Amino acid sequence: MGNYYSAFGLTRYIWVEVHSWLSIALAILIFIHIILHINWIYETVKRIKSYILKKQGLIIERYLASIILFILFSFEIVSGFIIWLIMPRGVEDYYAMTSGIGRTFWGLQRNIWVDIHAWIAVIIVSFVIIHLIMHWRWIVGVIKGNNKVTV
Numbered sequence: 468m469g470n471y472y473s474a475f476g477l478t479r480y481i482w483v484e485v486h487s488w489l490s491i492a493l494a495i496l497i498f499i500h501i502i503l504h505i506n507w508i509y510e511t512v513k514r515i516k517s518y519i520l521k522k523q524g525l526i527i528e529r530y531l532a533s534i535i536l537f538i539l540f541s542f543e544i545v546s547g548f549i550i551w552l553i554m555p556r557g558v559e560d561y562y563a564m565t566s567g568i569g570r571t572f573w574g575l576q577r578n579i580w581v582d583i584h585a586w587i588a589v590i591i592v593s594f595v596i597i598h599l600i601m602h603w604r605w606i607v608g609v610i611k612g613n614n615k616v617t618v
Contacts, residue, residue, distance in 0.1 A: 487551055494544045501537075532598050539591045546584040554580060 477485070501508070515530060554570060554577040570577065599606065 487547075490544075490547055497540055497544075528601070532594060532601060536591070536594050536598060539587055539594060543584065543587045543591060546580055546587065550577065550580050550584055 511530060549572055553572055556577070572580065575583075
C-alpha cells in the first residue's frame with residue numbers, strides 16, 4: 468500500500484523517477500566540478516607528499532575528507548546505476564529475493580544493493596557536513612568577497 472500514498476501530491480513511483488533524474492544531474496555536476504578543478508587536483512597530489520613529510524595534520528585531514536567524499540560519491544553513483552539499470556525492481560524478483568534465489572550482481576541481491584546505496588548516502592551527508600565545517604572560514608570569506616582567504 469505504501470506505493471499508492473502520496474507526498475506533496477506525488478506518488479512513490481514519481482519520487483523514484485525524480486530521485487533518479489536528479490541523481491543523474493548531480494553526477495554530471497560532480498563530473499564538471501572535477502574537470503573544472505583538475506589543475507587543483509594535480510597540484511594537490513604534488514603537494515601532499517610535502518605535507519605528509521612536514522606532518523601538517525590539518526591540511527592532510529582536509530584533503531583526506533575530499534578524497535573520501537570522491538570515493539563515496541563514486542560508489543554511490545555506481546550503486547545507483549546498478550539498482551536502476553542492472554537490477555530494476557519487479558514482482559518476480561520480490562518472491563525470488565525472499566526465498567534467497569534472486570538475481571545477483573557482484574554476489575549481492577538487489578535488496579542488499581539498496582541498503583548499501585542508502586547507507587552510503589547517510590555517510591556522504593555526514594562527510595559533507597564535516598567538509599563544510601572544515602572549510603567554513605573559506606566559505607564565509609568567499610561569500611563576503613574576500614578573495615585572499617586561506618584554508
